[in-house]
Amino acid sequence: MKVPLLDLKAQYSTIRGEIAAAIERVLESQQFINGPEVKQLEEALAAYSGCTRAVGVSSGTDALLASLMALGIGDNDEVITVPYTFFATVGSIWRTGARPVFVDIEPETFNIDPRLIERAVTERTKALIPVHLFGQCAEMDPILSVASKHGLAVVEDAAQAIGATHKGRKAGAMGTLGCLSFFPSKNLGGLGDGGMVLANDEQLAEKVALIRQHGSKPKYYHRLVGANFRLDTLQAAALLVKLKYLDMWSAKRRGNARLYDRLFAGFEAVKCPVVREHNVSIYNQYVIRVGPRRNALLAHLKENGIGTEIYYPLCLHEQECFRSLGYKRGDFPHSELAADETLALPVYPELTPEQIEYVVATVKGFLS
Secondary structure (H helix, E strand, O other), rough: EEOOOOHHHHHHHHHHHHHHHHHHHHHHHHHOEEOOOHHHHHHHHHHOOOOOOOEOOOOOHHHHHHHHOOOOOOOOEEEEOOOOOHHHHHHHHOOOEEEEEEEEEOOOOOEEOOOOOOOHHHOEEEEEOOOOOHHOOHHHHHHHHHHHHHOOEEEEOOOOOOOOOOOOOOOOOOOOOEEOOOOOOOOOOOOOOEEEEEEEOOHHHHHHHHHHHHHHOOOOOOOOOOOEEEOOOHHHHHHHHHHOOOHHHHHHHHHHHHHHHHOEEEEEOOOOOOOOOEEEOOOEEEEEEEEHHHHHHHHHHOOOOOOOOOOOOOOOOHHHHHHHHOOOOOOHHHHHHHHHHHEEEEEOOOOOHHHHHHHHHHHHHHHH
16 A cells, blocks of 8 residues: 555545635736735635734745844844744844744653753844744744743744644734645645735734835835845635635544544554644654654655654754854754654545554554
8 A cells, every 4th residue: 555645636536626826826827926816815824823914925944034124133133932843933133133042842742841941042142043843833832932031033933833722812913923835745835835914913924014025116216235035826715725624634644643533542552743732733754753663664664654753853953054063963862762763654635444443553563
């Protein structure tokens, strides 16, 4: 049996006609830059996320970078985040000229440990970036409390968590700014790169909107130095179609996760994802912890036709490009152990129970 890590063709087959019609409308209008679909998507996602304003941008990475630029983050500033995340989180801090400052994760949820944040704050700290990893929100109440106490901005990296909730609040709408990604593998995935910045501050949102278009308003009159961070109209048109199905797809992912949890129950060699009772996860990934035999299991799964992936095999404080930060192996043990022991299993909405049973049987057969 073949079980891919993600099967976008299966999803596309159910909405092929709607996507084609949406693209055709854009082709007929020839409004490829800042077409009406961009504004429609921004309004729809602001309403969906429960925030005042949403600003479409060219990628989740550019959402982070534009947010930091709008906040005035730059040389000699510090931004606190985790070393166990996708590169864009930390790369965006670096590109502003600021210094990334790392704190470790919680071993159960893989999200930032809020108890460690305050001791990392200095007079140069300007912002925090909690990452809602694998589709589950970080513990935002203590994070926001520390930020308020020290006058810090909070930029939520919600690239993997659109629609996830924490105590009833949507990911990306709790901090100063929130960042979404529409990379094709996300729960709301586009036909290429795309992203969104969520805001409850109209002035900050307007600054992000200026930054995404070279700081220009009106055209050719530049209030500040921005960049070309626009969201393509074609992407917005496709995402408007998919947004109607997002909650259904995420619910199916949760159903698949529950089946995995049940089938792995009592099997001590596998630790299933832990979701806090006040959180609703969207399971962008279903990540298990399997200990030191992880790499051998990865090879075994691939040999048996099962797609899998390591998120992420080397923490960012150990990456060559960040060597000058001065961190070393052993500084963040929970992050490092997660990088060594975890593995993502297929969880996409179109999976069948039979496929999940095959995955579990294959994992158990090897680890037994």
